[in-house]
Each structure stands twice: as structure tokens, then as C-alpha cells.
Amino acid sequence: MNALFARHALLPEGWRADVLLEWDERGDLTGVRAGAEGPAGVERADYVLPGMTNLHSHAFQRAMAGLVEKAGDTQDSFWTWRELMYRFAGRITPEQMEAVASQLHVECLRHGYTGICEFHYVQRDPDGELYANPAETALRIAEASRQSGIGLTLLPVMYSFAGFGEQPLKPAQRRFRTDPELVLRIVDKLESLRGPQLEVGAAPHSLRAASSGQLRELVAAMPAGRPLHIHIAEQQLEVQQCLEATGMRPVDYLMNAVEVDARWCLVHATHLSEGETAALAASGAVAGLCPTTEANLGDGLFPLTPYIAAGGVFGIGSDSHVSQSPVEELRWLEYGQRLARQQRNVAVDEECRDVGTWLWRQALRGGAQASGRAVGSLAAGRRADLLVLDSAHPNLDGLEVDEVLGRFLFCGNDNLVRDVLAGGQWVVRDGRHMAQDGIARRYTQAVRALRSM
Numbered sequence: 451m452n453a454l455f456a457r458h459a460l461l462p463e464g465w466r467a468d469v470l471l472e473w474d475e476r477g478d479l480t481g482v483r484a485g486a487e488g489p490a491g492v493e494r495a496d497y498v499l500p501g502m503t504n505l506h507s508h509a510f511q512r513a514m515a516g517l518v519e520k521a522g523d524t525q526d527s528f529w530t531w532r533e534l535m536y537r538f539a540g541r542i543t544p545e546q547m548e549a550v551a552s553q554l555h556v557e558c559l560r561h562g563y564t565g566i567c568e569f570h571y572v573q574r575d576p577d578g579e580l581y582a583n584p585a586e587t588a589l590r591i592a593e594a595s596r597q598s599g600i601g602l603t604l605l606p607v608m609y610s611f612a613g614f615g616e617q618p619l620k621p622a623q624r625r626f627r628t629d630p631e632l633v634l635r636i637v638d639k640l641e642s643l644r645g646p647q648l649e650v651g652a653a654p655h656s657l658r659a660a661s662s663g664q665l666r667e668l669v670a671a672m673p674a675g676r677p678l679h680i681h682i683a684e685q686q687l688e689v690q691q692c693l694e695a696t697g698m699r700p701v702d703y704l705m706n707a708v709e710v711d712a713r714w715c716l717v718h719a720t721h722l723s724e725g726e727t728a729a730l731a732a733s734g735a736v737a738g739l740c741p742t743t744e745a746n747l748g749d750g751l752f753p754l755t756p757y758i759a760a761g762g763v764f765g766i767g768s769d770s771h772v773s774q775s776p777v778e779e780l781r782w783l784e785y786g787q788r789l790a791r792q793q794r795n796v797a798v799d800e801e802c803r804d805v806g807t808w809l810w811r812q813a814l815r816g817g818a819q820a821s822g823r824a825v826g827s828l829a830a831g832r833r834a835d836l837l838v839l840d841s842a843h844p845n846l847d848g849l850e851v852d853e854v855l856g857r858f859l860f861c862g863n864d865n866l867v868r869d870v871l872a873g874g875q876w877v878v879r880d881g882r883h884m885a886q887d888g889i890a891r892r893y894t895q896a897v898r899a900l901r902s903m
Contacts, residue, residue, distance in 0.1 A: 451472075451491070451492060452472060452473045453470065453472045453473075453489070453492045454471045454492065454498065454836070454838075454871075455471075455488040455492050456470075456494075456495050456497070457495070457496045458498070459471065459482075459498040460499050460500060460810070460811075460855075461484065462829055464807075465852065467484065467851075468484065468485055468487075469828075470482075470486035470487075471828060471834070473834035475874070477646060477873035478824075478831060478832070479829065481830060482829055482830055495839075495841075496839070496841035497846065497851075498838055499562075499836065499837045499855075500828050501563065501837055501871075502563050502564065502814060503563065503565040503566070503821045504563040504776070505715060505738050505821065506567060506569055506679070506717050506768070506769050507566050507569060508769065509555075509568055509591060510539065510547050510550055511535065511538075511771055512554040512771040513546075513550045514534075518535075526748075527685075528684070528685050528747040528749060536622035537622070538900070542572065544590045545590070546896040548590035548591070548593055548594050550893060550896055550897070551568075552597050552892065554594075554771055555597075555599075555600040556598050556885070557774040558774050559872060559877050559878055560867065560881065560883055561776065561865055561867060562776050562867045563774075564601060564836075564837075564873075565821055565823060565825055566603070567605060567679065567820060569605050570588055570604060570605060570606055571609050571655060572626065573587055573588070573632070574625045574626070576625065577624070578627060584639065585606075585636045588604055588606055589640070592643055592648060595647070598889070599875050599877035601647050601825060601873060602649075603649045603650070603651060603677055603821040604643075604649070604650050605650075605651050605652060605677065606636040606650075607626070607628065607653045608630060608633045608652065608653070608654045608660050609623070609655040609660070610629050610661070611659050612658075613691065614658050614691050614692060614694070614696070615695050626655070630668040630671065633668060634652075634668070637652060646833060647833075649677065649821060649823050650676065651678055651713075651822060652672055652676065652677075652679075653678065654680045655681060657680075657692060657703060657704060658692075662708075665704075666707065666708055669709075675713065675822070676713065677713060677715065677822040679715040679716075680704070680714070682701060682717065683716075683718065683721045683726075684717075684718035684744075684749050685750075686721055686750070688721075699726060700726075701716065701719065701722060701730055702723075710733045711733060711735065712735060714733070714735035714736070716730060716735055716738060717740070717767070717769075718738065718744060718749065719737045719738075720744060720749050720750045720751070722753055727753050727756050727762075728760050730762060731760035731761055731762030731763075734763065736763050736764060736819050737762060737763070737816070738764070738767055738816075739764050739779075739783060740768065740769035740779070741766070741782035741786060742778055742782055743770045745782060746772045751787070751790050754796065754797065758799060763812075763819060764812060764816045765813050765818075765819070765820050766779040766780060766813045781859055784797050784860075797809050797812075804852060804855065805856065806855030806858060807852070807855045807856075809859065810858075814826040814827065833873055834874040835872050835873065837867050837870055837871075838868050838869035838870075839858065839868060840867070840868035845857050845862055845864065846858075868880060
């Protein structure tokens, strides 16, 4: 029987007791019933949460995480980090990309992500030529997700220019070169993979890498309802360059170029004016926040408080993968606001005053929307994606149920995720992924080869 009986489960309406969860062979929840009797022979758990979506990933960067933390001769920034990343991206093979992505997916699953959105821009070979199949590297990411069991939204990236004003790409960017036609070819090549565990959208890389005409062309040609993601307003220099080139700030410029609606995820959106903050919230698009990467790169802090007040939707992602934990992303989202505002308990609203619960539920909503998949809640018709917390851990001992998410997010660094169900399959048991050892071996071999090149 595909079922789990939860003493406490976080449902769309909040925590509920004695919840019977059932799912079918496709991996969809067919029944979620609170106040139920626990059937004989059905596995039991104390605390069950919906699995989180990681809405922004560059999988290959997992292999370089933690290796670029040495100061250079000049003041380091996102832009100096980017040059190091380019050198790394220039070497990685499709086989190595698959091995690195598989390891990343295992780590994400173990920490509570059950889905991931791959903002995928390494499309060409190291010489800048297309592979025989233009979707070669994207297919490697899809295979990694199949091996790990994580849900996937693949976002082939449009990357045509090196900067505002349609500057030609630099040699280090030759593997990224795409235009609307090529992105649509890749999307078409991936069409047969679409299903409950895999969606396909597209991603203009940024306003500096795609023209307004290209944006309109790509958006118009994409199938209806598909996710659309874009990097935007991540650094102050980007905002300044956009103003100089267009006379407009980035979010204003994007909204002037295309209709921004609920299909869109604006990744980072760190540096917004008051008007842009309100406009983004009103659009229904998702703000894709990646606090550990934004901190690692020195980007800045998103204007969360006014965005919350305006009813904006947000989700979280691990981006460059200096962390693979949704707990750490949400913790630093809140802590960054506390430091900036010099106050406590910022991320709440009038209906929910518990920070941990509010953050988890809001990030579930935004991540699900950005992924374009039926995830984000424990409800019939949604994917059977859930986390079982380790109720035997001292951090969860003797709690009232409304204290659980506060402890989960804000107490210590032990991973409190014990078991993970993704698409109706148990992929993590007792903290270990079912294919953890073999995937780790392939990852180690790939990274050793990369470092020796």
C-alpha cells in the first residue's frame, strides 16, 4: 500500500493531526485525510512536511563551491568570481556535468528539496560548437535527475550578448551562445521527457545577455503556461549599466519589454526601487531568492519587508550551491533582514506570526509556481513529495506542533530530515540516499579529472 500515517502533517490549511496520506503508482497523492485512524501495516511518522522546490540551480557550479574563497589582488566581487567560473565552465564535459548534477541532487534531496529548477546555460562544446544533439548537456541534467529521483524543471538559457548594447560574447562565454531559435530547438528536443517529474521551460539569461526583441520572440514562441526565468538586478553595477543603456531600471525595463505574469521567476531581484518592488509583487511573478549565494557573492539584500506588505510571491534556490539546504536559505533570508532592520521576527504577516511556519509555507508556494509542476502542498492531485523529520532528535523532543518549524529552521546545524519521498518513491531513508555511494564515486572521479585539467 502506498501510504503513510502522520501524527502531524503540514497541510495547506496548517498543521493537522492523524493524517493518512495515500498515493498512486504515478506518484500523485490520491488521498489526504486528517483525523483518520492509522490502518494496520501502514508506516507511521511523527512530523511530515511538503518537500521544498529549489527554484534556481546551476548544477555544474557544485564542483567549484568552496574553492574560490581566496582574495585576489583587487577587491573581489561577483564580477571577479564570474571570471573564475567561466574558466571552470570552459572545461567540464557532458559526462562530468551529469556526475556533478547527480551528486548535487542527492545532497538537495537529503536536506529537503524534492524538486529543482535548472537554469541551464552550458549548451555547446569547449570550442563553442554545437553537439550533434543540441540538447546534449540538458539531457545529462535530465539523466542526473532520473538517477537521483528529484523532480526537475529544465530551463534552457538564451545567452546572446556579453553586455547591454548587444556587446559580442567574450571567448570565455562561447559555450553559452544561444538565440531564440536554438533555445526553441532544445526545448523541442526535450519535449518527449515532459511528465509529472519533469517540466521544460526557458530562461533568458539576463537583460545584458538578451535583447528586448529576443525576449519578445522567445516568450511569444514558448508553449502556453511554461515557466520563464531570468536573472535580474542582482548587482548594483548591473542596475547602473541598465540605466545607462536604456534609461530604465532592470525590472521596469523588463516589464516594458514583455508581459511579466505568474509564469515568470525573476531571480535575485536584489536591487529594486520602491516602484519596482510594488510592480513585481502586483505582477504575480515569483521573486527567486538565493540568500547563501547572494551573500557569498556580496550581492546585497532583497527588500523583503515591503515586498511582503505588497503581497509578493517568493521562493528559494541554491544557485551556486555553496549550500544545498533549504533550511540555510530560509534562515539567512530572515537573518539578513534582521541585520538590515535591527529587529527580530521579520518574515510574518497578520495571519501567521510564526516565522518558521510562514517562511516554509511561502517558499513552498513560490517554488511550486516557479517550477510549473504540481508540487508544494500535501493535497490530492499534487505530487507525493514529502519529508519525514527525525522526531528522535533532541531538537524535536517534547515540542508543541506549532514549534516544530521554528526548531527545524533556527536551531543548530544537524540535518533533521530523516526520510524523503519524491514523486511517490522513497529516495532517502534514515538520512541516506538510496544511490548515494555510487553517485558519490562518480562525482569524485569527475572532480578529480576537472582539477587535473
